[in-house]
Amino acid sequence: MQKFIGLGVALVTPFKKDLTVDVDALIKLVNFNIENGTNYLVINGTTGESATISKEEKEQIIDIVVKTNNKRLPLVLGIGGNNTLEVVEELQTRDLSKIDGILSVAPYYSKPTQEGFYQHYKAIAAATEKPIILYNVPGRTAKNMEPATTLRLAKDFSNIVAIKEAGNNQQQYNTLLKDKPVDFLIISGDDDLALGVALAGGSGVISVIGQAYPKEFSKMIQLGLEGKNKEAYKIHFKMMDIVDYIFAENNPAGIKTVLQELGICTNDVRLPLVKASADLQAKIANYVASF
Template identity: 50%
Template sequence: MQDLIGTGVALVTPFNAQGAIDHEALSRIVNHQVDNGVDYLVVLGTTGESVTLSKEEKQEVIKTIKKANDGRLPLVIGVGGNDTAVVVNELKTANLEGFVAVLSVSPAYNKPTQEGIFQHFKAVSEASPLPVILYNVPGRTGSNMAVETVVRLSQFDNVVAIKEAAGDLVQAMNMIQYTPKDFLVISGDDMIANAMTLAGGAGVISVIGQAMAQDFSDMIRYSLNGDVGESYELHYKIAASIDMIFEQGNPCGIKALLRHLGLCDDSVRLPLVKVDEDLSSRLKSFLDQYEN
């Protein structure tokens, strides 16, 4: 899965002031990624506020992204949930044409045991017509995927990667060590993406990379090449913005930064709200210093 090595970006879904999808802004954001060195795009993930999009809106988002991308970058689609039967049915019935892989999050809220997580993804693997990227994000799901569970799941032919977003570098390194050599451990945590990649990871599915696309994707290329000094120079240049964009929730922070870049409005859907003026001002100050 060479398509999944490097920098993937979890795309936001821009809204206008009335709360409708802003398709022109979405196209601008896609072009920003393509023009600034990003390697692949993730559609309808958490950052895309997929849980507050209707089925019809999801199809509109997919159509706009495909049209704007025009085959230039590989596309990954998010298909997950906390009802295994619903996820399996979606994988069996959805039109997944044009996508190279499925990103599927560990069930949230139910808090399954490790065996429950394994059985869920076993069913996902059996139903998916595309390669599967596991997604471990305990901060959102309430349960962590243990290294042993990931190792078991990595034995399935079409389970090709994990987006590891526990924020635990030791756990990530154990996944890299104990899974097969062709299994990709992808960082889902922007702050440790460089360290994970240098430790043998396959890169990142990023949020901040959506705004700081050129430097963040260059950072990952340096780390994939083992260029430690160059990669950390860019990491420390970007680092402050990573803390800030997650300070008041995702994608609230990244949308504020994208607004300052002139790419989209910062509107989000309830129960999310825009970042406050203080954080917005600090993000603007960071950007002003960054660009000078």
């Protein structure tokens, strides 16, 4: 699955001041990433505030990104949830002809057993022929999908091709990298650990900060994939502070503040999220100005 190697970015959903979708800003963001080294785009992930986006808005966002992209980069669409039947129905009824892969988050809130995780993804794998990227993010879902479950799924279903692992757990990455099938991709979902994962044999990152600094972050990941650690860590060290800042309060308030400083979109988010605090906005503004 060469399409999902390198830098993928979890696109934000830009809003106008009245909190409607800012179409012009979304087009600007997509073009900015395509023109500056991003390898693939992820639509309607958690960074895109998918939990507070209506079905109609999701259709609008997908349409805008597909048209703006115009087949230039692979597209991954977020389709997941804790209602397995609903996820399956969406996969079976949605037109996925212009989508290259599915990112499906582990069931949240329900806290299934490991067998529950397995059966959930088994049903999803049977519902589509599209490549599926599992998404383990226990900080959001309240339950960790353990490496044994991930590896079982990887071995049992040919269209489960990768995992976005976002447990911020280096040992879990290492277990997955050690035991994975040859063609199964381990993708970092943690911007702060992405380089180390790439150097250890991972396939890249689905990043938040990458959409603001695609040129630098994609270069860092590429150097990591090539095993050029000294050059890669120069970029990593330069970006450590901003990665800390964007996750200091909530995501995507932090990254939207960065994007506002870069003139791409406003830093407006929908409740229950709120904008970054004045103190955090000042830190981000200082970083962007000096980058």
